[in-house]
Structures are given as C-alpha cells and as structure tokens.
Amino acid sequence: MAKQYETVIGLEVHVELATKTKIFCGCSTAFGGAPNTHTCPVCTGMPGSLPVLNKQVVNYAVAVGLATNCTITQYCKFDRKNYFYPDNPQNYQISQLYLPICRNGHVEIETSEGKKLVGIHEIHMEEDAGKLIHDEWEDCSLVDYNRSGVPLIEIVSEPDMRSAEEVIAYLEKLRMLIQYLGASDCKLNEGSMRADVNLSVREAGAKEFGTRTEMKNLNSFRAITHAIEGERERQIELLESGQQVTQETRRWDDAKEYSYAMRSKEDAQDYRYFPDPDLTPVYISDEWLAQIRDSQPEFREEKMARYKKEYDIPEYDIGIITDSKHLADLFEETVAICGQPKKVSNWLMGETLRLLKEKNMDPEDICFSPEHLARLIGLVDSKAVNSTVAKEVFEVMFDKDIDPESYVEERGLRTVNDEGALRKTVEEVIAANPQSVADYRNGKEKAIGFLVGQTMKAMKGKADPGMVNRVLKELL
Amino acid sequence: MANVITDETIEYVGILAKLALSDEEKEQAKKDMGRMLDYIDKLAELDTEGIEPMSHVFPVQNVFREDVVTNGDESGKTLKNAPGEKDNMFMVPKTFD
Numbered sequence A: 001m002a003k004q005y006e007t008v009i010g011l012e013v014h015v016e017l018a019t020k021t022k023i024f025c026g027c028s029t030a031f032g033g034a035p036n037t038h039t040c041p042v043c044t045g046m047p048g049s050l051p052v053l054n055k056q057v058v059n060y061a062v063a064v065g066l067a068t069n070c071t072i073t074q075y076c077k078f079d080r081k082n083y084f085y086p087d088n089p090q091n092y093q094i095s096q097l098y099l100p101i102c103r104n105g106h107v108e109i110e111t112s113e114g115k116k117l118v119g120i121h122e123i124h125m126e127e128d129a130g131k132l133i134h135d136e137w138e139d140c141s142l143v144d145y146n147r148s149g150v151p152l153i154e155i156v157s158e159p160d161m162r163s164a165e166e167v168i169a170y171l172e173k174l175r176m177l178i179q180y181l182g183a184s185d186c187k188l189n190e191g192s193m194r195a196d197v198n199l200s201v202r203e204a205g206a207k208e209f210g211t212r213t214e215m216k217n218l219n220s221f222r223a224i225t226h227a228i229e230g231e232r233e234r235q236i237e238l239l240e241s242g243q244q245v246t247q248e249t250r251r252w253d254d255a256k257e258y259s260y261a262m263r264s265k266e267d268a269q270d271y272r273y274f275p276d277p278d279l280t281p282v283y284i285s286d287e288w289l290a291q292i293r294d295s296q297p298e299f300r301e302e303k304m305a306r307y308k309k310e311y312d313i314p315e316y317d318i319g320i321i322t323d324s325k326h327l328a329d330l331f332e333e334t335v336a337i338c339g340q341p342k343k344v345s346n347w348l349m350g351e352t353l354r355l356l357k358e359k360n361m362d363p364e365d366i367c368f369s370p371e372h373l374a375r376l377i378g379l380v381d382s383k384a385v386n387s388t389v390a391k392e393v394f395e396v397m398f399d400k401d402i403d404p405e406s407y408v409e410e411r412g413l414r415t416v417n418d419e420g421a422l423r424k425t426v427e428e429v430i431a432a433n434p435q436s437v438a439d440y441r442n443g444k445e446k447a448i449g450f451l452v453g454q455t456m457k458a459m460k461g462k463a464d465p466g467m468v469n470r471v472l473k474e475l476l
Numbered sequence B: 001m002a003n004v005i006t007d008e009t010i011e012y013v014g015i016l017a018k019l020a021l022s023d024e025e026k027e028q029a030k031k032d033m034g035r036m037l038d039y040i041d042k043l044a045e046l047d048t049e050g051i052e053p054m055s056h057v058f059p060v061q062n063v064f065r066e067d068v069v070t071n072g073d074e075s076g077k078t079l080k081n082a083p084g085e086k087d088n089m090f091m092v093p094k095t096f097d
Helices: A055-067 A164-181 A221-240 A286-294 A300-310 A315-322 A325-338 A341-358 A370-381 A387-400 A404-411 A419-432 A434-441 A447-458 A465-475 B007-016 B023-044 B075-080
Strands: A005-016 A079-082 A092-095 A102-111 A114-127 A131-134 A140-144 A151-157 A193-203 A213-218 A248-253 A258-264 B089-093
Touching: A005 A164, A005 A221, A055 A102, A055 A114, A055 A151, A055 A164, A055 A286, A092 A114, A102 A164, A114 A164, A164 A193, A164 A221, A164 A325, A193 A221, A213 A221, A221 A248, A221 A258, A300 A315, A315 A325, A315 A341, A325 A341, A325 A370, A341 A370, A341 A387, A370 A387, A370 A404, A387 A404, A419 A434, A419 A447, A419 A465, A434 A447, A447 A465, B007 B023
Parallel strands: A213 A248
Antiparallel strands: A005 A151, A005 A193, A079 A092, A102 A114, A114 A151, A131 A140, A140 B089, A193 A213, A248 A258
8 A cells, every 4th residue: 555644834924014114114114116215224224224123013913922822022132134135135134033022822723624723833023125026138136125124924833734724724814813903914915925835744653754845935825725735746756766855945836836946955044143233122011911912803703702692694604704804894884884784794795705706806805885885785775776786786886886876876777666667668568478478377477587577678677576576467 | 272163164154154255365264263263162161150141232122113104215315325226226136036
C-alpha cells in the first residue's frame, strides 16, 4: 500500500492596519495616490530623520491580540531587521523580534470535521515596504514609496493546520475578527491581507516535522488552495523518488498554477536584528489595556445570540449575515429604519448574495445604503411596485446606490392600480387567446398562468399580479 | 588578540553589508572585528545576574504620535534624493523578486 502523508501548515499573515497615517510619520496611508506623494524623510529612510510611533497602531495590535486570546506583552519594543532591497529605503525594516506585542493566542475554526483550535505563536507590529515596478522600456526598476511605512501586523500561527480547508477557515476567522474590530478591511486582492504559507509533509504518524517551504504571492483563497495542493504533491513526489525537500521560499504563479524557487533560505537570510535605538520602548499599563478591552466591539457569537433574541429570522440567515461585519451593520441599520427584520434579511440572503456571487464580490464591497434598501422595501409593501420590478430596481441600486423612489418615478415603473385600465387589458388578452380561455374553461387550471403572463406583458410588467389574477378569474 | 576572524566570515559579513572590500581592507577589517569581539569578551566577564537587559539608553518610554495626517505632498523634495527619476518614481537598477 502506498505511504500515507500528512500535510503540516503554518501561516504568516500580514494585515495592513486601517490607520489614517503611517506607523512612524504623519504621511497619509490613503490608497491610490500618485507615486511618492505620501512620502517624507522618515518613510524614505533619510539620514537624521526620527521615527515616532503612531499610538493607534498599538491600540489596533492589542485589540487584535485580545480578540485572538493572546497574552499582551505590556513592555515591548522595536528591532531593526537588516536587508538590502530597493523597496526598503532604510536598508532595514522596523519590526519586532525579541518582544512582540502579542504571544500565545489561539482562534477556533470550524471545518467539515468539526471545531479545532489553531494556535497563534505571536503578533508583531512592523512597517510595510515600498512598491517596485519593473520598467518595460528601460533596463531599470521604479520605486513608489507611498506604501513604505504603512503599518502592518504580522500574525504568525503555530503549525497546526493540516489541509487547505483548515487554512481557509483560519483566514476567514482572522478576517472576520479584524473586520469586526475595524482594524483593517482585509482584502486579499488589494494586498491589505497577505498570507505566506509554510508547508511540509511527513509520513502519517511521524513525530518529527519534514523540511518546510514558504510560499508567497497568494492573493486569493483560490490561489491559496491551489498552491497548498500543488506544493503537497510536489513534496510527496520528491520524497517518493528518494530526493529531499529543500528549505526555500517559492513564489506561486496563479496563472500557470505552478510555484518556483525564489531564493534559498541560506542566502543572506541573516537579518542581524538589533533593538532600534530611535524608538523608545512601549509600556502598556493595566489601565490602557483595560481601556482597549472595554472598547472591544460585539463579536459574532454575541451578535448571533442577540439576533436570536431580537429578530424573528432563521438561524441560518443569522449565521450568514453575521459572517460579515458590513452585512451585519447593513442589516441592523436597515431594520432600524423600516422595522422589518424578515424582509431585510430576505433581500440580503436572496438578491444580495446572488449578485455578490455573480459579480465575484465580497460583502464589504456592497455600496447601497440602508436608507435605500428600506425605501425599496417600503415600495413593495405599499404595492407601488411588484416583486419583479423591485428586483430590477434592486440590481440598479446594487450597482450604483440609486434612490429607488426617484428611480421608480423617473422610469414610470409604478404599478398601475387603475382597475379600469387593467380590466380593459384583460378583456383584450381574453379576446386574443381563445384557445387558452377554452382550456381554462375545460378545467385546465394552468392555462390561467399563460393569460396572467400575457396581461403582465401588455402592462409592461407594471401590474400587481394578485389583481391581474382576480380580474382574470372574474372575467373568465 | 584572542578572537580571530576567518576569511570565510569576513567574506560573509561583506555580503550581508553589501560591501566590496579589497584584500587590504579585508585584512584590516579582520583585525578591527577581532578587537571588537575581544572587547565584548571583556564586557562578558561582568556579573549581570538578575539585571534586566537594557533596550534603550534613555529612561524614556511611550513617545507617541496621534493618528493625524501632518505631511502634504512633498514628492518634489523626496525625489531630489533619488539616484534617478522617472514618472515621479525612484529609478534603480533592475531588481527582481
């Protein structure tokens, strides 16, 4: 029988914090500025410049640490990690090696095999690097330092995961906690959340870990899943053919679904860390810690329990809605306006999720406001539009956050409640479709469906189907 | 001099520090580094039992900034420090990941 292998995975997750300014200077962190417009002597590493720590970075890091059950290092400090690369203008990155701000935490994940704890080794604060662009025309690279100095936390897990499914569940859990805290938007495709995967394989039952590789450039859950599966196969093939796995960093090419070695770990990965003399140590007093603990938001479990008590909606819906902070906020704000939890939930669970899936978007990308959703619900309730028209209006609202009331007015989509006009149309439809009329009269109940359809078509969809049915039956 | 720096070590340190040293400079650096390590050995003779490692020379902690944007667009000044410039960016020798 072929040997059985177990995959052992640990993750290093970088998260860009949602501060307004960089970690050590007053430059903006806004995304998308023209190159180098958010730079100063500090974040471009000019000699003689002095970094000063952004207090909000500490607040966010501690909040994430508490949410992931970590012990907070109340006396922590920064260290310099030395390496040469053009995206790193100081020739060192300010990070934390000796006293990271959070240690020894865990999160609970849920997979098809049940619940499981994934350990968190540590969380440290550090600065992001600039962006390197490779020039197509000249033999050179170009550097934009707008991202240099944007605050990051790096969350280092224990090697506790055994499959791609567990990795995704872990990442989704981290993302949800951090989004609930408002500490980051955690978008993998925009790089505000990045995951490096450390993976090794070993024979089932073995005690020792195998040699691991580190994979970078994974910017979607799909890429992470494929990279894990590909790397597991590659390592097993090496072992089966009597070769060894080399400890190295590999870069995943998602288009080719293939990874290649970037640099071997032995090469100059000697970072010569030492304490940063420019930055003073950080002391988080018991009072400060208590203050952060007291201002932690309501997390998903508490929210679910509250929804169960406050709103009469199915448990399944509660699970989906609270899975995203943005969706939960949208739900609560809309209910606060219109007071109809079941209807709000139906719009979110039905059309919203359908469109998100169709357009390959995250709930965080939803742009329509709670006011507009509440108005649309009002339009349906007052029978101003029927459900088919409402769905059409919703699609436009989903794309552009239009005001459904003025949209319905401008396009003349309001249901025609004029029974006289409807009666006239129904009479015409009956006259034009003698066969269906005869079928219906001979007991084929279903034939009425066709006549309703013809009437709606003649009314350009703007009739109340209930009224159409009633008038049809009356006239038949 | 008790500490002797080997050729391999000076070569390796040269790579880490991105320095191209001549043979003469290498010999000099080997001597200097050996003396530095001797001094460290001397310091290591001190009894530091029960003394917390010092992480900063001044008795200061918690120097913070509030999270408020104070810098505007100074890309003109920033780029004056660039070895070369193109499209408002620093131009550097071609570098791959």
